[in-house]
Amino acid sequence: MKIEVLGMGCANCNKLYQNVVEAVKLSGKEIDVAKVEDIKKIMSYGVLSTPALAIDGVVKVAGKVPKAEEIKKWIE
Amino acid sequence: MLKSFADYIIFHLLAIPSDTHLGEALNFFLYDTIKIFLLLSVIIFLVAIIRSYFPPERTRRILSREREYVGNGLAGLLGIVTPFCSCSAVPLFIGFVESGVPLGVTFSFLVSSPMINEVALVLLLGLFGWRIALLYIGTGLIVSFVSGVAIGKMRMERYVQEYVYQMKVGSGDIAQQTFREKLEYARDYTRDLLKRIWPYVLIGIGVGGFIHGYVPSDFLLKYAGPGNPFAVPVAVLIGVPLYSNAAGTIPIVQALMGKGMPIGTVLAFMMAVTALSFPEAVILKNVLKMRLLLIFFGIVAAAIIGVGYLFNSIL
Numbered sequence: 001m002k003i004e005v006l007g008m009g010c011a012n013c014n015k016l017y018q019n020v021v022e023a024v025k026l027s028g029k030e031i032d033v034a035k036v037e038d039i040k041k042i043m044s045y046g047v048l049s050t051p052a053l054a055i056d057g058v059v060k061v062a063g064k065v066p067k068a069e070e071i072k073k074w075i076e
Numbered sequence: 077m078l079k080s081f082a083d084y085i086i087f088h089l090l091a092i093p094s095d096t097h098l099g100e101a102l103n104f105f106l107y108d109t110i111k112i113f114l115l116l117s118v119i120i121f122l123v124a125i126i127r128s129y130f131p132p133e134r135t136r137r138i139l140s141r142e143r144e145y146v147g148n149g150l151a152g153l154l155g156i157v158t159p160f161c162s163c164s165a166v167p168l169f170i171g172f173v174e175s176g177v178p179l180g181v182t183f184s185f186l187v188s189s190p191m192i193n194e195v196a197l198v199l200l201l202g203l204f205g206w207r208i209a210l211l212y213i214g215t216g217l218i219v220s221f222v223s224g225v226a227i228g229k230m231r232m233e234r235y236v237q238e239y240v241y242q243m244k245v246g247s248g249d250i251a252q253q254t255f256r257e258k259l260e261y262a263r264d265y266t267r268d269l270l271k272r273i274w275p276y277v278l279i280g281i282g283v284g285g286f287i288h289g290y291v292p293s294d295f296l297l298k299y300a301g302p303g304n305p306f307a308v309p310v311a312v313l314i315g316v317p318l319y320s321n322a323a324g325t326i327p328i329v330q331a332l333m334g335k336g337m338p339i340g341t342v343l344a345f346m347m348a349v350t351a352l353s354f355p356e357a358v359i360l361k362n363v364l365k366m367r368l369l370l371i372f373f374g375i376v377a378a379a380i381i382g383v384g385y386l387f388n389s390i391l
Contacts, residue, residue, distance in 0.1 A: 010163030039166060039362070040239075046246030048132040048171040049164040063131070063159055064261065 001075070003033045006042045006059075007051035016051040016065045023071035031075065078114075082107035108281045112202040113270070116195070116277070120269055123157075123194040124262035128253060130157045132168055139185070140175045144228055147181035152220035155188030156213070162190065162356050169363045173236065174245045180228020187376055188220035191351040195273060196322035199280065203330065208339065211387070215343060219351070219379040226375050227368075235368035273323035280326035283334070307341050308384035312377055315348030319356075325349045339391055344384030352376055 003020055007013030017035055024031045036042060036054075045054055049063030053071070060066075060074055082103050086092055092099040135158045142150055160168070165186065172182040192213055201209040253261065325346045332342050352373055360369055 008163070008166060010161075012161070012163060039170070040243065042167055043170055043174075043243050044246045046133070046171075048136060048168045049159065049161070050167055051163075062133075063161070063164060064265075067264075 001029070001031050002056055003031055003075075004036045004054045005033070005051060006036045006045060006047060006054060006062075008039060008042070009037055010050065012065050013051040016053060019065065019068045020053065020071055022068040023075060026068060026072050027075045029075065078107060078110055082110065105281060108202070109278065112199065112277060112281060113274075115198050115202050116270060117266055119194050119198045120266045121262050124265045125258055126157055127159045128258045128261065130154065130159075132158050132160075132164070132171070135185070136172055136175050136177060139172065139177045139181055142177075142181060144178060144180060144225065147178060148184040148221050148224040148228070149217075151177075151181045151184035151224060152188040152192075152217045155185045155220065156192045158185075158189060160189035162353075162359055165356065165359050166362050169360070170240050170243050171245055173240055174243055178228055179233055179236070180224045180226075182224075183227045183372060184220045184224025187223050187351055188216055190356075191220070191347055192216040193322055193350075195269070196346070196350065199277065199323065199326045203280065203326070204333070208343075211339075212343060212346075215383045215387070216347065218383055219347065219376065222379045222382075223372075223376045226379075227372065230371070232368050232371065235365040235371075237363050237365060240363050273321065276321075276323040276326060280323075280330050283327045283330040307337075308344050308388065309381050311341050311345040312348040312381050312384065315345045316352045316373065316377055317354045318349045319353035320349050322346070322350050338388045340384040340387030340389075343387060344380050347380045347383075348377065351380070 003024070005013060005017045005020055007016070013035075017033070020033050024033060042050065042052075045052065045057075045059050047059055047062040051065060052062035053060045053066070055074055083094075085106060086099060086103045087094045090102075092102060094100070094103070135154045138154065139147060139151055169182060169186070172185070173179065196212065197209050200212050329342055329346055332345070333339070357369060357373065360372070364372065
């Protein structure tokens with residue numbers, strides 16, 4: 001499994017990244033979390049609002065910051 | 077009911093006599109605070125639910141079918157209900173342009189979205205009444221329409237950064253939320269937003285209740301009162317580089333209106349602060365060449381100055 005946090009480095013993007021890391025820790029799994037800051041790659045996902053979260057290439061949420069517990073549900 | 081609650085707390089529980097200046101001011105402060113926070117909670121919650129039906133992906137689909145004028149007007153209206161954060165300005169701009177939304181229509185959206193929002197409306201409604209709240213929406217739509225049409229007419233497409241046109245935008249299939257998730261999201265959103273803005277709101281209300289009598293009123297009026305023809309442009313020029321949300325401007329707006337500054341000048345200041353800012357310019361520089369960026373700021377500032385004069389002359 002691969003989780004990507006899409007965003008050009010705004011405050012909310014960092015917050016989402018931290019929530020993802022926390023969710024991964026809560027789930028106890030070994031999951032690769034990556035920050036995607038390149039605008040070309042972000043646009044290839046078709047999102048218009050950041051931060052966004054993609055799990056295995058599927059955009060789960062865009063333009064908001066879900067909590068760690070919510071992200072954990074998607075991981076499991 | 078709210079009024080009698082405020083009366084009870086101040087005059088009975090705290091036993092401050094109602095005929096003193098302090099008692100009156102405290103009563104007013106408490107009443108306004110409860111009223112505005114109730115309004116804010118309800119309206120932010122409702123707007124968050126409405127917004128979940130207008131994600132930017134959908135707004136883009138609607139606007140890509142529209143041309144000038146109708147498109148500009150629609151972009152202004154959709155800007156009110158589409159969630160927007162300046163950190164999303166770049167992907168949003170690219171996504172709009174790539175799917176064929178005309179440049180001028182895209183700019184109409186970029187003006188209205190940050191400027192007209194639920195927080196500004198609630199505060200204006202609660203502190204100054206529905207006439208001024210409606211005036212703010214109407215004026216914001218005019219500025220967004222005029223600026224977008226003007227930029228569209230100037231054929232500025234070549235002053236967009238080249239890479240924007242070469243971008244490939246994906247299909248944008250985003251998982252749908254259930255209604256329950258929407259409700260939970262709206263609840264969290266309301267709580268987070270209130271947490272962020274409550275100090276400004278309290279200061280805003282406090283300014284109306286207390287500071288009123290203490291700042292010499294002729295100071296501001298001497299420089300920015302009805303008699304000074306340059307008051308509107310000066311207010312806008314001061315407002316443009318400032319970066320704040322609508323809630324942050326309310327204390328200043330309260331103080332200015334309390335001191336008798338004309339409503340057109342005050343609204344122009346508030347719009348300049350929310351619609352244009354230095355950090356936003358830095359973000360937009362990613363997609364716009366300097367020339368278009370300057371023209372964009374220039375046109376929006378001019379439109380705001382225009383409506384400022386308009387309201388000063390008719391009200």
